[in-house]
Amino acid sequence: xxxxxxxxxxxxxxxxxxxxxxxxxxxxxxxxxxxxxxxxxxxxxxxxxxxxxxxxxxxxxxxxxxxxxxxxxxxxxxxxxxxxxxxxxxxxxxxxxxxxxxxxxxxxxxxxxxxxxxxxxxxxxxxxxxxxxxxxxxxxxxxxxxxxxxxxxxxxxxxxxxxxxxxxxxxxxxxxxxxxxxxxxxxxxxxxxxxxxxxxxxxxxxxxxxxxxxxxxxxxxxxxxxxxxxxxxxxxxxxxxxxxxxxxxxxxxxxxxxxxxxxxxxxxxxxxxxxxxxxxxxxxxxxxxxxxxxxxxxxxxxxxxxxxxxxxx
Amino acid sequence: xxxxxxxxxxxxxxxxxxxxxxxxxxxxxxxxxxxxxxxxxxxxxxxxxxxxxxxxxxxxxxxxxxxxxxxxxxxxxxxxxxxxxxxxxxxxxxxxxxxxxxxxxxxxxxxxxxxxxxxxxxxxxxxxxxxxxxxxxxxxxxxxxxxxxxxxxxxxxxxxxxxxxxxxxxxxxxxxxxxxxxxxxxxxxxxxxxxxxxxxxxxxxxxxxxxxxxxxxxxxxxxxxxxxxxxxxxxxxxxxxxxxxxxxxxxxxxxxxxxxxxxxxxxxxxxxxxxxxxxxxxxxxxxxxxxxxxxxxxxxxxxxxxxxxxxxxxxxxxxxxxxxxxxxxxxxxxxxxxxxxxxxxxxxxxxxxxxxxxxxxxxxxxxxxxxxxxxxxxxxxxxxxxxxxxxxxxxxxxxxxxxxxxxxxxxxxxxxxxxxxxxxxxxxxxxxxxxxxxxxxxxxxxxxxxxxxxxxxxxxxxxxxxxxxxxxxxxxxxxxxxxxxxxxxxxxxxxxxxxxxxxxxxxxxxxxxxxxxxxxxxxxxxxxxxxxxxxxxxxxxxxxxxxxxxxxxxxxxxxxxxx
Numbered sequence: 001x002x003x004x005x006x007x008x009x010x011x012x013x014x015x016x017x018x019x020x021x022x023x024x025x026x027x028x029x030x031x032x033x034x035x036x037x038x039x040x041x042x043x044x045x046x047x048x049x050x051x052x053x054x055x056x057x058x059x060x061x062x063x064x065x066x067x068x069x070x071x072x073x074x075x076x077x078x079x080x081x082x083x084x085x086x087x088x089x090x091x092x093x094x095x096x097x098x099x100x101x102x103x104x105x106x107x108x109x110x111x112x113x114x115x116x117x118x119x120x121x122x123x124x125x126x127x128x129x130x131x132x133x134x135x136x137x138x139x140x141x142x143x144x145x146x147x148x149x150x151x152x153x154x155x156x157x158x159x160x161x162x163x164x165x166x167x168x169x170x171x172x173x174x175x176x177x178x179x180x181x182x183x184x185x186x187x188x189x190x191x192x193x194x195x196x197x198x199x200x201x202x203x204x205x206x207x208x209x210x211x212x213x214x215x216x217x218x219x220x221x222x223x224x225x226x227x228x229x230x231x232x233x234x235x236x237x238x239x240x241x242x243x244x245x246x247x248x249x250x251x252x253x254x255x256x257x258x259x260x261x262x263x264x265x266x267x268x269x270x271x272x273x274x275x276x277x278x279x280x281x282x283x284x285x286x287x288x289x290x291x292x293x294x295x296x297x298x299x300x301x302x303x304x305x306x307x308x309x310x311x312x313x
Numbered sequence: 314x315x316x317x318x319x320x321x322x323x324x325x326x327x328x329x330x331x332x333x334x335x336x337x338x339x340x341x342x343x344x345x346x347x348x349x350x351x352x353x354x355x356x357x358x359x360x361x362x363x364x365x366x367x368x369x370x371x372x373x374x375x376x377x378x379x380x381x382x383x384x385x386x387x388x389x390x391x392x393x394x395x396x397x398x399x400x401x402x403x404x405x406x407x408x409x410x411x412x413x414x415x416x417x418x419x420x421x422x423x424x425x426x427x428x429x430x431x432x433x434x435x436x437x438x439x440x441x442x443x444x445x446x447x448x449x450x451x452x453x454x455x456x457x458x459x460x461x462x463x464x465x466x467x468x469x470x471x472x473x474x475x476x477x478x479x480x481x482x483x484x485x486x487x488x489x490x491x492x493x494x495x496x497x498x499x500x501x502x503x504x505x506x507x508x509x510x511x512x513x514x515x516x517x518x519x520x521x522x523x524x525x526x527x528x529x530x531x532x533x534x535x536x537x538x539x540x541x542x543x544x545x546x547x548x549x550x551x552x553x554x555x556x557x558x559x560x561x562x563x564x565x566x567x568x569x570x571x572x573x574x575x576x577x578x579x580x581x582x583x584x585x586x587x588x589x590x591x592x593x594x595x596x597x598x599x600x601x602x603x604x605x606x607x608x609x610x611x612x613x614x615x616x617x618x619x620x621x622x623x624x625x626x627x628x629x630x631x632x633x634x635x636x637x638x639x640x641x642x643x644x645x646x647x648x649x650x651x652x653x654x655x656x657x658x659x660x661x662x663x664x665x666x667x668x669x670x671x672x673x674x675x676x677x678x679x680x681x682x683x684x685x686x687x688x689x690x691x692x693x694x695x696x697x698x699x700x701x702x703x704x705x706x707x708x709x710x711x712x713x714x715x716x717x718x719x720x721x722x723x724x725x726x727x728x729x730x731x732x733x734x735x736x737x738x739x740x741x742x743x744x745x746x747x748x749x750x751x752x753x754x755x756x757x758x759x760x761x762x763x764x765x766x767x768x769x770x771x772x773x774x775x776x777x778x779x780x781x782x783x784x785x786x787x788x789x790x791x792x793x794x795x796x797x798x799x800x801x802x803x804x805x806x807x808x809x810x811x812x813x814x815x816x817x818x819x820x821x822x823x824x825x826x827x828x829x830x831x832x833x834x835x836x837x838x839x840x841x842x843x844x845x846x847x848x849x850x851x852x853x854x855x856x857x858x859x860x861x862x863x864x865x866x867x868x869x870x871x872x873x874x875x876x
Contacts, residue, residue: 215427217412218412218413219440234429308430310477
């Protein structure tokens, strides 16, 4: 088991190296002078020269890459062109809200979607199944911002249960955090509930046709035990995959929701950076997103073997 | 041969079925799947339910367990009385209370019938947790006890094992332990040994008989294997199209069957008496295998040398128009040999000559022209044909790949349909529109369409009912005679080998232990392992087709009365 985890961790290195090369080249190979791009339209020749110097743009490409990669490895992601502060610091400030929101979303999604999927499969082709599937289609097809604004209209403006927008870290009290995070989390959760419920249902339908389910029933095992002890664990692998992918997508895809709910997370940071052509921040965000995908996939792969003893590497 | 001849008229009646009808759910107008059957089983009795696939045997067992698939099948009428409890009227909760306590079931395939992600000990213990108030320690002790009773070794270790870590026989013992841990009065066994090797089958049958005798369990044993029936049955019911067409004590049924259908079933059972070898034309060997060796996982960078030897020192030759059978149990290496010859895997040593060319070392590219000389028919016709292709496309693909014009390939395919006994318009249909036997005919036609010199049949009739099996074996014989193909026939079934092979080669643990004409190997085996295999074959002293004991037994009376 330990050897397997080590092997998987080592296997992530080439992926990250390829991403790093891509990110590096993104700036260097963009037509025109990178220094001019970095400096923006209003730069003076002196400023351009300083930037060239700082980036080492006069060195050969591979030397530049090694220097740059070395900086990244030390956690130095460069300096924002707009705020002139360190990019790593900016991300650290913004990652908290995004992660909190993502975790809350995925927890809500799993808690709602897995039972929905299990029951839909158990009552296959009945009205319950139909209801779950209808909700799922709805969850896929209604745009995130529509759901967000509808929820704000109902719960924040009409009912006044929660504030319209904003963010408070959990450290300031769990109540204020939840009051502000619940609507964005529910908004984000709709599509993941739809996705995970569908996957759970499909995977469970397959497993419920297996011989060992019949064996469990032949033993006189209660239906809830059949479903959750015998069937769900066997159905777990595709469900875990979709949860993992969902979580990674969430972190990289919170752009719209954070804008709607005015949350100071990395989604907003990315939008602002793109609008302002703040290249060091954009570079850092691409690296970060790739890193999150790699880590989440690693976690999912390792979790397979916890659910299914046949998976040993 | 000794049959059981016990009298159960004094024993308590455990199961009483009267006029049971089962039909498709929500479609009362459709023909019933089970059409008014009666069945009685008494304590200690073994009642065998026999019939071909689709006859309703398994549906009967599921109806008794109350496990008919919801929304697909439902009881339409009649009664199932288990010691005074009417099962057709029982609620879901009542039914759960009866299962494992009063009636239990074991299934055909112990690999799929056990939950792969739970430890086998936990799976047995779950029965106790569901139905008793035993403390955790007592439940565990009782689980270990029953595991001892089914003769599992090292029960503490096996308790913690997962199903995939056990052998097929061990898994079936776990299933039996699970079914019998609460001493139910009725045990239903649905083809419990069909997926096992003959020697394992023998052990499992003995185990079931031993526990049944000790606990006085009534046993409903569902099987298609007349050999097994002859060994274990007190009473036999023959099922056809949802009806029980004949019921009789075992001896009566085997010696004097009344119904045509029963006679047909019995006549189709192949005997263990081998066919006489056909004259050896010796037009040169089509296939010549010399010192074939296959070692898995050896020679890697990390584990040098320590591989698993799946086959070693395997040598034989087959001439045109002749059949060589490789028999052995699972893991004996017989399928490995077949795959090496087909070059589906690359042998690690030895030589394979097909039609004069040594192919075991050929690189993939230069091997391709030789592929048409060797064709294979697989075991499961449900999975070996592409479900989205018409039969014509499956049959023509190979010849067209080798340069035959489409029209010519189609014409040849149509001829082949006739040869394998299917209508020409079958070419336009898809595999799911055919029965298992018909699909295997298509698979044979597909192989023969390539005009091969060698046909490898890997358990090609093992998935078929006996009556269909006999027809497909005849077809293989015809095709072979017509085209002069050499055939390599891989099987675990000695009866099938006796039917079709000129020569037999017995494999054990990757080695050839005996090789010779079928008549010699099967009638006068020299190696201890061959003898074990033959002795494990159920019903081997009985000549089912002629309703009498085999000649090797003392001379039978006019109606086999001395058997």
